[in-house]
Amino acid sequence: MTATPAPAIELRGISKAFGPVQANRDIDLVVPRGTIHGIIGENGAGKSTLMSILYGFYRPDAGEILVGGKPVAIADSQAAIRAGIGMVFQHFKLVQNFTVLENVVLGAEDGRLLRPSLSRARGELKRLAAEYGLQVDPDALVEELSVGHQQRVEILKALYRRADILILDEPTGVLTPAEADHLFRILRGLKDEGKTIILITHKLREIMEITDNVSVMRRGEMVASVRTAETGPAELAELMVGRKVLLRVDKPPARPGAPVLEVRGLRMVDAEGVERLRGIDLEIRAGEILGIAGVAGNGQTQLLEILGGFPEAGARLQGEIRLGGRPLPLQGPGADGRARRRAGIGHVPEDRQAEGLIMDFTAWENIAFGYHHAPEFQRGPLMDNAAIRADAMGKIQRFDIRPPNPDLAAKSFSGGNQQKIVVAREVERNPELLLIGQPTRGVDIGAIEFIHKRIVALRDAGRAVLLVSVELDEIMALSDRILVMFDGHIMGERLPAEATTGDLGCLMAGVEPARADAGGGAG
Amino acid sequence: MERMPKWADVILTPLISLVLAFAISALVILAIGESPAEALKVMVQGALGSSYGWGFTLYYTTNFVFTGLAVMVAYHAGLFNIGGEGQAAMGGLGVALVVLALPWPHWALALPAAAMGAALFGALWALVPAWLQARRGSHIVITTIMFNFIAAAALNYMLVNVLRPVGSMDPASARFPEAAHLPKLSEMALGLGVEWGRNTPANVTFFLAIAACLLVWLLIWRTRLGYEIRAFGKSEPAALYAGISPVRITVLAMLVSGALAGLMAVNNVMGEAERLVLNAVEGAGFIGIAVALMGRNHPLGVLLAALLFGFLYQGGGELALWTSIPRELIVVIQALVILFTGALDNMVRMPLERLFAALRRKGA
Incomplete structure (x- = not known):
């Protein structure tokens, strides 16, 4: 046992809540040095939150992070970089009208003068390109590069900051298949040089193709960590979506x-x-x-x-x-x-807070939203606010929206009651x-049952x-x-x-x- | 849940901001070796202490109501209209063209026609930036600022080359005919047998401004267009979901905004100068931004804030006249008021919110 080197990263009991939503619950994770570790799970399973904690964007409510066997406090991304962690985001963080070289150096300049940093970086980039097959023209403007090359610049940025551990968040989402293949070759090269790679994805094919180990997240929990060779896509899919x-x-x-x-x-x-x-x-x-x-x-x-x-x-x-x-x-x-x-056509949109509701509007204003042209809501050139309020009061009662106060802003209601406002509005119009x-999504269990019953009732009608x-x-x-x-x-x-x-x-x-x-x- | 009572939000916060602004202004006045108490006395006396003072204060207030309402309407659509200055200038051109075009028999006929000209020219001047924003994504802050300069240049050209009477050396239009002169508030008071504000520029347009406040309130909170403007201003994705066209709302909101800014010209061009001169707007378009901010984008708030800035304008003029405090210092005081009530609003609001939260916990 003593011969085993300390794992590159170890997480113990990490928990993080955003208001009532438990994004991460008691997460344990061990990533051995020099491996490619996949983290798989659906959108909203908590993968990105976990990685944001590792990169210092969020503080965990509880738990411990060990890098190379030593506990570290990662307060911000600077601390993460010092601990040797680099991150490649799904949406690149590059300055479009800077050259590759300038982007790589940005934030890691040696001193007040730019030229020495740039010439040092140029040499370093040449070395990295030769070592890992990361060829990019250092003087090209980022906006003129293909998406695949921009991603290489992101990887180079991390390596230039001496990252030993590289986190990639959904790296192939924006790539063509050929670019993805090239990325995987680069990642294998990095692994052979002793780097540790964490790959976040929801694509099973990638997990099977490139990772050594895989951890599955579901609803904020780590439900399994297995060796990739000992599992298959069917088992992983089942773990991802849940069996119960x-x-x-x-x-x-x-x-x-x-x-x-x-x-x-x-x-x-x-x-x-x-x-x-x-x-x-x-x-x-x-x-x-x-x-x-x-x-x-x-x-x-x-x-x-x-x-x-x-x-x-x-x-x-x-x-x-x-x-x-x-x-x-x-x-x-x-x-x-x-x-x-x-x-x-009635429509309860996926994102009720951005689309289905105006969060600053009152409940009664929201209950007319989208139907504000309805003849029963007009009085001459003006809107018949009294009629809209009366209509809203009826819906609030029939859908048991709490608190039953039509003058409260939508943002003051809980997620479940917000959703009830939207469902009441769309369902009671009896659409074809x-x-x-x-x-x-984000609705408490009582409201779930209520909303499901209403959907079935509409079908039965x-x-x-x-x-x-x-x-x-x-x-x-x-x-x-x-x-x-x-x-x-x-x-x-x-x-x-x-x-x-x-x-x-x-x-x-x-x-x-x-x-x-x-x-x-x-x- | 509401963080603090409505009265604290609407009255207490701006009041504290105002007191802070005046306190720092007092320090500045002390620093140049003058007496703040004396300065305040001169300002209050000069602006509010006589019907003469009020006659000027209400004149400035009328200007600021229009430009404040203009900024407010655009704001509800999530648009920042910095172009009130240019729109008001073009409104002046509209007024001059309408009034000089026909031999108006009576001001009561000339007023609605001139108001329509002012609104139309102001609205059209806002239309191009609105269209560019809606269709091309050109930022409306940038384009409306640019349009202020274009308006100034266009007006310059019109005055020098088109509207200037033959033989005149002054870049200004001909004087408006006697019959098209708007009645001053002083004359109206005299008609009622009251001696009030002789030789002051406040005129019948003041009532037009009050009516505009009421109409804007109706538009924003009682009509379908207002509902759609507010919805679009709060959330564009939600507006799209509801079938509200961003292009339509952007254009309509800016047309209304530009028309309101243009209407200011009825007051300063037709009501006061009685001819079109260069730089007639005198910065009122920009004051409108502060008025809307301080008035919390509500017509009643706009009216009160316009009154405050009217007081500052008139009181400041008196200050320059009767004391050795330079006129530039008035700009400093105005800037401090804008800074505290607008930009530093949260500096007062947040501690107040915490205070009320603490009080509530104690009470509970």
């Missing part, structure tokens, strides 16, 4: 009617030229809840935004959407949120189609519901049919009765279950 079904929703069997929403060949390319949706086909019938499962960031948000009438600026769209048989425009003035509401994204959630439990409990989205397309369709979390987990990770189980799956 906590939720049970009592609902009668669905009696689907005529198709309400038909989507054919929907494609979307965003302003950066990344294809977010790669040909989506789906259909929802009256009296049916269609659940879309998937790890966040695989196109679900874009799908909801397009259906709701607010695709991100600069997006290019293609395909066909029909509501009740009538085609809906994809873009343009006839395709905004107001037109969608008029056509009969309800879009509902992450209906219970013969309405169509499109449910998007990263909570697999919720998808399984509520949906009448499940589609799994991965990388902008539909990976597969399952009925909740026959789907298993492992099976869905594989689809969510972009792996065909039959292949992952080596022929042992449902086929």
